[in-house]
Amino acid sequence: MVCDCGINIASVVDVPAVVEYVNTLPHVVHAYEQTYACSTDSLDNIKDVIKEHNLNRVVVASCTPRTHEPLFQDTCRDAGLNPYLFELANIREHCSWVHQQEPELATEKAKDIVRMSVARVALLDPLYTQKLDFNHGGVVIGGGVAGMTAALDIAEKGFTTYLIEREPELGGLLRTFTRLQDGRTTSEILDPMIAAVNSNPNLTVYTGTTLDEVEGAMGRFKGKLSNGEEIEFGSAIIATGANEFEPEGYFGYGSDNVITQSALEVKLDEGTVDAANVVMIQCAGGRNDEMPYCSRVCCTTAMKNAIRLKEEDPERNIYVLYRDIRTYGVWEELYTRARELGVLFMRYTEDDEPVVADGTVTITDKLLNDTKFEIATDIVVLSAPLVAPEGAEDTAMLFKVPVDSNKFFLEAHIKLRPVDFATDGVFLAGSAQAPKLVDESISQASAAASRACSILAKEQLETSGVISVVDEDVCIGCGRCVEVYPYGAPELKEVEIVTEEITYMTRKSEIDPAICKGCGSCAAECPTSAITSRHFTTKQISAVIDAFAFTDGSIEEVA
Amino acid sequence: MVVFEPKIVMFCCNWCSYAGADLAGVGRLQYPTNTRVIRVMCSSRIQPTFILQALKDGADGVLVTGCHIGDCHYIDGNVYTEERMGNVVDAMKLLGLEGRVHLEWVSASEGPKFKETVTEFVEQIRALGPSPLRAE
Numbered sequence: 001m002v003c004d005c006g007i008n009i010a011s012v013v014d015v016p017a018v019v020e021y022v023n024t025l026p027h028v029v030h031a032y033e034q035t036y037a038c039s040t041d042s043l044d045n046i047k048d049v050i051k052e053h054n055l056n057r058v059v060v061a062s063c064t065p066r067t068h069e070p071l072f073q074d075t076c077r078d079a080g081l082n083p084y085l086f087e088l089a090n091i092r093e094h095c096s097w098v099h100q101q102e103p104e105l106a107t108e109k110a111k112d113i114v115r116m117s118v119a120r121v122a123l124l125d126p127l128y129t130q131k132l133d134f135n136h137g138g139v140v141i142g143g144g145v146a147g148m149t150a151a152l153d154i155a156e157k158g159f160t161t162y163l164i165e166r167e168p169e170l171g172g173l174l175r176t177f178t179r180l181q182d183g184r185t186t187s188e189i190l191d192p193m194i195a196a197v198n199s200n201p202n203l204t205v206y207t208g209t210t211l212d213e214v215e216g217a218m219g220r221f222k223g224k225l226s227n228g229e230e231i232e233f234g235s236a237i238i239a240t241g242a243n244e245f246e247p248e249g250y251f252g253y254g255s256d257n258v259i260t261q262s263a264l265e266v267k268l269d270e271g272t273v274d275a276a277n278v279v280m281i282q283c284a285g286g287r288n289d290e291m292p293y294c295s296r297v298c299c300t301t302a303m304k305n306a307i308r309l310k311e312e313d314p315e316r317n318i319y320v321l322y323r324d325i326r327t328y329g330v331w332e333e334l335y336t337r338a339r340e341l342g343v344l345f346m347r348y349t350e351d352d353e354p355v356v357a358d359g360t361v362t363i364t365d366k367l368l369n370d371t372k373f374e375i376a377t378d379i380v381v382l383s384a385p386l387v388a389p390e391g392a393e394d395t396a397m398l399f400k401v402p403v404d405s406n407k408f409f410l411e412a413h414i415k416l417r418p419v420d421f422a423t424d425g426v427f428l429a430g431s432a433q434a435p436k437l438v439d440e441s442i443s444q445a446s447a448a449a450s451r452a453c454s455i456l457a458k459e460q461l462e463t464s465g466v467i468s469v470v471d472e473d474v475c476i477g478c479g480r481c482v483e484v485y486p487y488g489a490p491e492l493k494e495v496e497i498v499t500e501e502i503t504y505m506t507r508k509s510e511i512d513p514a515i516c517k518g519c520g521s522c523a524a525e526c527p528t529s530a531i532t533s534r535h536f537t538t539k540q541i542s543a544v545i546d547a548f549a550f551t552d553g554s555i556e557e558v559a
Numbered sequence: 560m561v562v563f564e565p566k567i568v569m570f571c572c573n574w575c576s577y578a579g580a581d582l583a584g585v586g587r588l589q590y591p592t593n594t595r596v597i598r599v600m601c602s603s604r605i606q607p608t609f610i611l612q613a614l615k616d617g618a619d620g621v622l623v624t625g626c627h628i629g630d631c632h633y634i635d636g637n638v639y640t641e642e643r644m645g646n647v648v649d650a651m652k653l654l655g656l657e658g659r660v661h662l663e664w665v666s667a668s669e670g671p672k673f674k675e676t677v678t679e680f681v682e683q684i685r686a687l688g689p690s691p692l693r694a695e
Contacts, residue, residue: 064581065598066573093584094596098674105592112595400634422634466600484603484639519633520604524643536599541609548568548595549616 001046002114003037003062005092012096014107018061021111027122029053037062043075050079057121061089061114082126084465084535089117112548119547123540127465130513134219134461137161137233138452141211141395144172145438146430146445147239148193153449154237155202159456162231163197166391168208170194172241173386173431178265180438181304181331189438210391214398217489217515218425219461235425235452238409239445240395242386242431247285251382252356258380260284261301268308275316275378278309279361281354282322286385288350293406295385295435299327302383303334310341318343319375321354321363331437346373356380386435399426409433419448424517427451466518466535470509474530477507481522481531489515490522490531565619565684569594569677570609572602572637575626578667588674591681594622601625603636607647610660617693620659620684624676627664637664658687 002019004010015033022031030053034042037060050058058081060072065088073083091110099106136159140151143165151163169175171194174186197203206225213224219234244262247253253260259267261280267273280302286295299322306318320343327335339345347366348354354363361375388407396403401421402410409432412420419427429448430441455461470481470490481490492507509530511522520533529538571577577598583590599605602625610621623644631637644662651660661683663676 064577064584066578066581090581090596093581095592097584097587098590099592100587100589102592109592109595116595116597402629402634422632484636517600517633519601519636520599521601521633521636521639524604524606525639533600533604536604538606538608541597541599541604542612544597545568545609545613545616548597548613549566549618 004035009096012106013110018110025118047079057085059087059117059121061091063092064090084127087117087121089114116544116547119543130463131460135232135234136456138235139233140237142239143170144241146441148197149442149445150237150449155200161203163205165207166210176262178269235455237427237448239429240432243389245285245384245387247382247384250285264381277317277377278379279377280320280381282383284382284384297435298383300331303338306338306343320345463513467516468533471530472508475508480525484521484525565593567594567620568613568618569596569622570605572625573600574632575667576624576665579665579669579673582670583673586670590674590677593681601633601636602640619690622680623662624665
């Protein structure tokens, strides 16, 4: 069936001519035109036509399979046809829309596209999905706010959950700070959370423990802990957090009275800040060539602590030396409050940084025509960026998920799949992805838990029909497929071969249908063509190439 | 005078370059009609024999496209594409078919790049003339 898509296709491509042409192609028993292929009437019509002509393959020439293939596949299924016996020929995005000034050539191209699709559909095989039992447990790596929230969410839905924290205590990064930006103490958040985690009957907590080995895939992960225990789980959440950077080598860090924001918070809690003058320096070690990213949370942290210092002693002078202030969202209020309280803000640039020496900070203020100031200070507080913790890459390797150049975990899609990894069944929460405030970590952790539960709550897992399979008789066990495969679906297995003459052991590749995603890389790599990439077999693709050139493969017939 | 219209087979991966082509369409970016797209799930599915077959069947050029390195939907499939296509491009030089096979990364958000890639490759092949493998 060839679609007009209203005027989207028909205003450029001569659709009746394409239909007439398609009727002459081999295998085609019926071709017709539709104004809108995807309308409900049209879909019903497709079902009728399938039944009337007893069709065993269907091609719709219309738009992109990326959006419309599932719709037409469901229609075929409804008519009793295996959905994989359908092919969409894209004559809109790839033809009428991009060749608007060349209707004749576009019509010829549309004919070619449909011809290639017909050649392909003729060789398509019916494919079937498999239903597999799986493990309904969840594992969360990292016992900070994000990890605990995610683990609690999963456990509260009734699933067995393991929470793994490598430090001896739960709490993560938040334990190094004492107050939240809204004024509450961090223990107001942490204490009830830790108590809930420790008392949930579905939740097993491992502290001082790491996850050292992982094998399997979504639904059937197996992991080994550093204490020797083995756990099985269906889905995993990575919430390994971040650490405050030790700004060694920046602004005299390490000398007396040059401290970080977290150290200042501890002093504030102890009431031991004995200082009439305080200088804070933002972006200490951040937003440079080594760490090019903005750490997002440090400006808000600086506001929070500047306000505390002022409230403790309004006579105190507080100077915040910054490059850009980014107290995004509602925390802009803290910036306003700090200024109301008399905190002074002075701007510097990366190529003209303040200098800290002997209790004096020298800064060239960019907002006051490069006026140079020397500030006598009792304490210098450095706002250091959050950095990915040691070992983030090891966790990434365990689950075969990516990290970015700063070793933060990289989601599958920043907008469409913000808590997913490309690897099925593995999700992401908290500062492991990028520096986050507590409220953001909590909402993301709940999102990740909900994504994990959407898998764990299924009765059975359904595998895709588009996967690769190995012909054991042809496989020579060379292992090239195992090398190229990103998810570890092919594995070499020891197999005993029994023939009339001898019995021997050899290696054969075996692809786990639950892991395989059907990329076909292994099929392209296989030197003996033992691997069939279903729905994209060598035979099917070859047929399309031949159809491109009007040939059965012999040079003589090239037009 | 008859203008030589190259016939070009183009391989696109489902996740990036095919989507890039769709985006070029949505943006109504106009480019020459000479390419015919064959969709695969990942550019790493494209085995060198497909390129040879297309050329043998009379294609004047073969354009292979996929996700940028690091963006592959299958993590690092395109790393193998790069390796394989590098070998194919080298082999083309030995076979006197230099310039007829090209690998380009086009992301799902790069409609304009898709248009440019196609336009430039069509011009490149037009300049090279018909493939010597084409039966006259």
